Amino acid sequence: MKRITITLDDSLLAEIDSHMEVCGATNRSEAIRDLVARSLSPKAPRDAQCIGVASYALDPGMRDLGLKVPKVRQDHHNRVAAALSVPVDHSSSLEVTVLKGPVGDVEAIANTLFLERGVKHGRLTLVPLAEDGTAHSHGDGHMHRHLQIADRF
Incomplete structure (x- = not known):
C-alpha cells in the first residue's frame, strides 16, 4: 500500500469521522x-x-401498483430470487427485490420497477459474481460449479 497525505476542511473531516462510526472503521x-x-x-x-x-418505496393502492409490481416480478421469475414487502404506514410500503443474472438484465428489470408511477426512492445495488473454477459433486454424480461473490466486476 502507498501512503498519501490529503488536506480536508473540518466539516468534511467530521463527516468522515461520522462515517467511521457507522461503517465500523x-x-x-x-x-x-x-x-x-x-x-x-x-x-x-x-x-x-x-x-x-x-429497493424502493411505493403506495400499493396507487394505480394498482399492488398488482403491477408483483406482475413485473412474475414476468421475470427466472431472475427474481426473492421479494419482500414491508408496510410502513397506511398508504406506503418499502419493497426489496433480489435479482440474479447478467447486469444488463438485472438493471432492466429494476428500471422497469422504478419507472412505475408511484414508485419512489428506487436504488439498485449490484454485487459482482464469478464462477468458481472447480467443478464438484455432492455425492450424487452431478458435477457443477458455483457462482461466488467477487471483489470487483
Whole structure:
C-alpha cells in the first residue's frame, strides 16, 4: 500500500469521522479507503453475472401498483430470487427485490420497477459474481460449479 497525505476542511473531516462510526472503521485511513473504493467502482459489464438488490418505496393502492409490481416480478421469475414487502404506514410500503443474472438484465428489470408511477426512492445495488473454477459433486454424480461473490466486476 502507498501512503498519501490529503488536506480536508473540518466539516468534511467530521463527516468522515461520522462515517467511521457507522461503517465500523477503526481509523480514518480505513474509512477513506472504504469511501474511495465505493465511489470508484467501475461500471459493470452488461454481461457480467451479479446479484442485484432493488429497493424502493411505493403506495400499493396507487394505480394498482399492488398488482403491477408483483406482475413485473412474475414476468421475470427466472431472475427474481426473492421479494419482500414491508408496510410502513397506511398508504406506503418499502419493497426489496433480489435479482440474479447478467447486469444488463438485472438493471432492466429494476428500471422497469422504478419507472412505475408511484414508485419512489428506487436504488439498485449490484454485487459482482464469478464462477468458481472447480467443478464438484455432492455425492450424487452431478458435477457443477458455483457462482461466488467477487471483489470487483
